[in-house]
Amino acid sequence: MITETQIAQFDSIQLDGGMTLAPVDVAYETYGELNEAKTNAILVLHAFSGDAHAAGIDKESGNIGWWDNMIGPGKGFDTDKYFVICTNCLSGCRGSSGPSSINPETGCPYAMSFPPVTIRDMVRLQKKLIDHLGIKKLLSVSGGSMGAMQAMQWAVSYPDAVASAIPIAGTSRHSPQQIAFNEVGRQAIMADPDWNEGNYYGHRPPARGLAVARMVGHITYMSDASMREKFGRRLRDQNQFEVESYLRYRGSQFVDRFDANSYLYITKAMDYFDLTSEVNTLSEAFENVKSRFLVISFTSDWLYPSYQSLEVVRALRSRNCDVAYCELPSTYGHDAFLVTVADQAELVRGFLASTIRERT
Amino acid sequence: MSKAFVPELLGRSDYAIISRLIDPNTKVLDLGCGTGELLAWLATHKHVDARGVEIDGPKAQQAIARGVSVFHSDLENALADLPDQTFDYIILSQTLQETREPLKVLREMLRVGRRAVVAFPNFGHWRVRLAHLFTGGAPQTKLFPYEWYDSPNIHFLTVHDFESLVEKEHWTVERRIFLQGPRTVNLLPNLLAEVAVFLFRK
Numbered sequence: 001m002i003t004e005t006q007i008a009q010f011d012s013i014q015l016d017g018g019m020t021l022a023p024v025d026v027a028y029e030t031y032g033e034l035n036e037a038k039t040n041a042i043l044v045l046h047a048f049s050g051d052a053h054a055a056g057i058d059k060e061s062g063n064i065g066w067w068d069n070m071i072g073p074g075k076g077f078d079t080d081k082y083f084v085i086c087t088n089c090l091s092g093c094r095g096s097s098g099p100s101s102i103n104p105e106t107g108c109p110y111a112m113s114f115p116p117v118t119i120r121d122m123v124r125l126q127k128k129l130i131d132h133l134g135i136k137k138l139l140s141v142s143g144g145s146m147g148a149m150q151a152m153q154w155a156v157s158y159p160d161a162v163a164s165a166i167p168i169a170g171t172s173r174h175s176p177q178q179i180a181f182n183e184v185g186r187q188a189i190m191a192d193p194d195w196n197e198g199n200y201y202g203h204r205p206p207a208r209g210l211a212v213a214r215m216v217g218h219i220t221y222m223s224d225a226s227m228r229e230k231f232g233r234r235l236r237d238q239n240q241f242e243v244e245s246y247l248r249y250r251g252s253q254f255v256d257r258f259d260a261n262s263y264l265y266i267t268k269a270m271d272y273f274d275l276t277s278e279v280n281t282l283s284e285a286f287e288n289v290k291s292r293f294l295v296i297s298f299t300s301d302w303l304y305p306s307y308q309s310l311e312v313v314r315a316l317r318s319r320n321c322d323v324a325y326c327e328l329p330s331t332y333g334h335d336a337f338l339v340t341v342a343d344q345a346e347l348v349r350g351f352l353a354s355t356i357r358e359r360t
Numbered sequence: 361m362s363k364a365f366v367p368e369l370l371g372r373s374d375y376a377i378i379s380r381l382i383d384p385n386t387k388v389l390d391l392g393c394g395t396g397e398l399l400a401w402l403a404t405h406k407h408v409d410a411r412g413v414e415i416d417g418p419k420a421q422q423a424i425a426r427g428v429s430v431f432h433s434d435l436e437n438a439l440a441d442l443p444d445q446t447f448d449y450i451i452l453s454q455t456l457q458e459t460r461e462p463l464k465v466l467r468e469m470l471r472v473g474r475r476a477v478v479a480f481p482n483f484g485h486w487r488v489r490l491a492h493l494f495t496g497g498a499p500q501t502k503l504f505p506y507e508w509y510d511s512p513n514i515h516f517l518t519v520h521d522f523e524s525l526v527e528k529e530h531w532t533v534e535r536r537i538f539l540q541g542p543r544t545v546n547l548l549p550n551l552l553a554e555v556a557v558f559l560f561r562k
Contacts, residue, residue: 192476214505294424322411324429326420346425354427 001056001072001079003029003065003343005088005095005162010128013090016236019115023104026129027052027088027095032079034133041135042082042352043126045143045150047338048266049215049258052092054086055079056322076345082352090125091266092116093259100201100259102271103173112198114293117265119146119273123153130161130323140352142166144337145304146266149273152312157276159290164355168296168337168350170317171308172282173274178303181220182267183211189260210260211251219251223300223333282315289316292358293323296344298336324351374453374479375401375544377557381477381535382406385447388414389473391435391465392455396423403428411447413438436460439468447473453488454555456480463525470531470562481559482538484518484550503554519550526560535559 005027012022029052034041044054044067055071057064065085070076077084088096091114099114130138141154141162148170155165189195192209202208222230231243275285293316297309306327313325328343330336334338337344375398382388384406390399393412400423403410412430414420420432431438435452436459450473452465457480459465461474469476481503482488498508506513519538526533538545538553545552 054388086453110538115464168382292429311432316433317438318443320443322409322429323431324424326432328421329417343421347421350425350427354429357427 001031002059003031003053003056005029006061007095008129008132010125010132013121013125015115015121015124015310016118016312017116021097021115021196023097023165024090024125024128025095025097025101026090026125027092028129029053029055029086031055031084034083034135034327038133038135039137039139040081041085041130041133041138042077042140042142043130043154044077044084044086045141046086047128047143047145047147048270049214049254050088050094050147052086052088052096053094055084066338069338070345070348074111076348077142077350077352083291085129085133087126087129087238088288089122089150089266091269092260093262096125098259099198099261099265100196104326108197109201111201114261115266117269119149119153119269122269123150123157126150127158127161130191136161138162139355140166140276142168142188142348143170144168145170145233145334146270148304150271152275152292155291155293156285156291159288162291163359164292164351166296167309167312168344169298169301169304169309169334170312170326171304172312173276173284174271175308176289179271180229180241181216181303183269184216186264186267187193188212188216188262192260198264200260201277203336205255206256206260207252208265210255210258211248213263214254214258215247215251218247220303221334223302224333225254225300225331229331282311283318286315286319286321289319289321290337292355293321293325294347295323295325296337297325298330298332298340299327300331300332301336303334366533373539374555374557376542377537377539377544378451378453378477378479381537381557381559382408382410383486387411387446388449388451389442389447390400390451390453391438391469392452393423393428395419395432396426396428396430397427398451398453399423399428399430400426426449435469436465437464442472444471444473445474449473449475449477451477453477453479453555457483457515457517458476459515462515462517466525467529470560475534475559475561477559478522479555480517480522481513482519482550482553483516484520484555485554486551501542513526519553519556522556531560531562532561533558 009102013024055065088094139152151167189209192206195206234242236245297306315321367469399410423430450469488499537557538549539555
């Protein structure tokens with residue numbers, strides 16, 4: 001499956017912070033065919049560093065999509081049956097409007113003058129695209145990590161536009177530990193002199209800071225067990241362990257594809273995400289939710305531990321919502337939803353099929 | 361009689377009986393639903409809104425893959441989340457004897473559900489009594505096949521015990537069905553029933 005990222009542009013978007021962004025771009029890809037009634041559309045939502053290229057092989061770069069093991073003919077999100085859409089999030093750097101986009105008023109990149117963005121703003125932009133595609137109700141919204149936050153926000157913000165939601169390895173709000181790790185990443189970037197208050201476009205980007213931020217991130221995505229299995233105490237050469245070499249490699253690789261300012265904006269959006277911010281309890285936050293839920297967590301995920309998924313499940317059950325929940329065994333830590341997908345795909349397949357059965 | 365009746369549903373006589381007790385188009389919660397086969401059957405044949413709770417991960421997984429909304433959890437916690445009177449039936453099949461606090465579970469079932477359906481193996485069955493009498497050890501029978509050290513059963517009860525509890529709690533039994541294999545028995549249930557099924561309410 002050869003794929004190509006497309007861009008849709010809208011006149012403007014009103015943001016939670018009160019500001020308006022005009023115009024606004026959203027990068028997206030689609031897989032499979034939208035049926036005539038437009039009832040088989042599924043929106044998949046990427047995690048922090050992902051992009052619109054969720055499946056297939058990119059026409060230009062030859063890169064494989066970040067959830068290619070879950071999306072395709074016969075896979076969990078079966079493109080023989082479903083029309084799958086993936087967008088790059090607002091404030092990202094892979095085609096959607098973000099700090100590296102050109103501000104039409106100045107002709108220069110926004111940099112830190114890009115307005116602050118929330119998870120709800122990201123979802124609001126996705127809704128514009130879904131409307132633009134003529135889809136009234138999504139069969140499902142699904143994603144892991146930050147994608148799970150967006151899936152939940154979809155069900156809360158647009159209860160009539162989603163038949164089901166599949167948040168995986170997510171949370172209704174970040175714990176202090178999660179905020180702390182994000183802050184280390186942000187400080188690494190801002191401590192790099194090349195960051196220059198965000199004005200590095202056309203100059204040398206804060207590559208060292210961004211790489212360190214990514215290294216911290218990668219540690220949190222793995223588990224003690226998966227790191228022992230993958231690296232042990234093996235030495236790469238006399239001066240460095242295998243694990244050090246791996247982290248440096250992933251850090252330097254990240255610099256080529258990710259914008260440091262987007263890192264700041266997106267992690268802030270995740271940290272401020274809190275479904276209970278305008279209500280007293282999580283249960284109250286789900287008051288108007290109409291969609292079914294499949295919530296998945298993983299045993300070795302210590303960054304988004306199962307208790308956070310369980311909080312969501314409990315709140316949904318207290319509202320008597322239709323919710324399925326399973327904690328899947330895995331040693332891969334938070335990365336599990338991207339890596340060990342066989343069980344996850346089985347759950348998704350059965351859940352989507354029953355969502356269709358229920359609708360008819 | 362609806363055509364949903366099957367003499368031995370999915371190889372389990374308690375399922376067959378339970379499926380007969382459940383009215384169509386109702387809301388059903390099955391506690392300890394295993395791989396969700398009873399719920400899937402009820403959803404297909406009786407069009408019930410079917411939900412389950414299962415503590416065993418692989419079984420919960422299979423149930424969800426089958427399309428049944430199952431909560432992977434222990435059932436004590438699972439009931440606590442739910443508002444009052446949200447289900448028409450709460451089913452507890454062959455699990456009561458495995459719960460830590462059976463009475464608490466039963467009371468919770470009647471808080472969350474309008475009716476409770478409980479099926480349990482009868483520890484008063486004559487084979488159990490004989491096994492105990494003759495071996496002098498913890499009884500082992502077809503229904504209680506375990507060694508004392510690997511048995512999931514932690515609270516043994518008889519038909520008689522359950523009837524006493526019903527009386528003490530002032531519950532109303534709507535149906536009581538006693539099974540010996542796939543057949544029902546009406547005489548001397550405490551001695552002859554292998555499995556007892558009670559449909560009751562507050």
